[in-house]
Amino acid sequence: MAERQPEPEPISSANAVFLGALAPGVNGPTWTTLRFAFVMLGVCLSVMLGLAFSSSDSWLVFHVAFLVLITATLFLLLSWFLAQTGLVSVEHQIREMGLAPNDQKENREGVVKTEDKSL
Numbered sequence: 245m246a247e248r249q250p251e252p253e254p255i256s257s258a259n260a261v262f263l264g265a266l267a268p269g270v271n272g273p274t275w276t277t278l279r280f281a282f283v284m285l286g287v288c289l290s291v292m293l294g295l296a297f298s299s300s301d302s303w304l305v306f307h308v309a310f311l312v313l314i315t316a317t318l319f320l321l322l323s324w325f326l327a328q329t330g331l332v333s334v335e336h337q338i339r340e341m342g343l344a345p346n347d348q349k350e351n352r353e354g355v356v357k358t359e360d361k362s363l
Contacts, residue, residue, distance in 0.1 A: 260334045267341050269332030282319045289315060 255263075257273045264274030289312050296304040338344045 255334050255338075263334060263337050263341070267332075267337035269329075269337060269340075270326060271332055271334045271337055273334070275326060275331060278322070282315065285315055286312075 257276075260271055260273035261277050264271045270278075289308060293305070293308045293312060296308045335344070
């Protein structure tokens with residue numbers, strides 16, 4: 245009979261975001277959090293742009309419009325980069341950081357014997 249592998253525990257979104265900040269690649273929950281942060285930044289900058297227009301200060305309008313341009317450019321570049329590279333699964337990030345419990349197969353294949361070559 246084949247042994248049953250224990251099912252992996254579900255990972256919360258907050259843990260996936262923290263893991264995504266430390267591990268290579270971007271996972272789905274981290275990208276969703278980044279998009280939400282950009283949406284909130286866009287809302288704040290839109291309100292600031294409206295207030296700048298209402299104050300009739302041309303330098304303030306120019307400054308806030310430049311911030312909107314920087315934000316839009318950064319978001320588009322991040323979206324393009326992730327479209328080129330793709331998202332990484334949370335499980336892959338866990339394995340890459342060495343936080344996953346080791347399987348017996350991985351232990352047999354992954355064991356590296358080091359020799360002491362001291363004089």
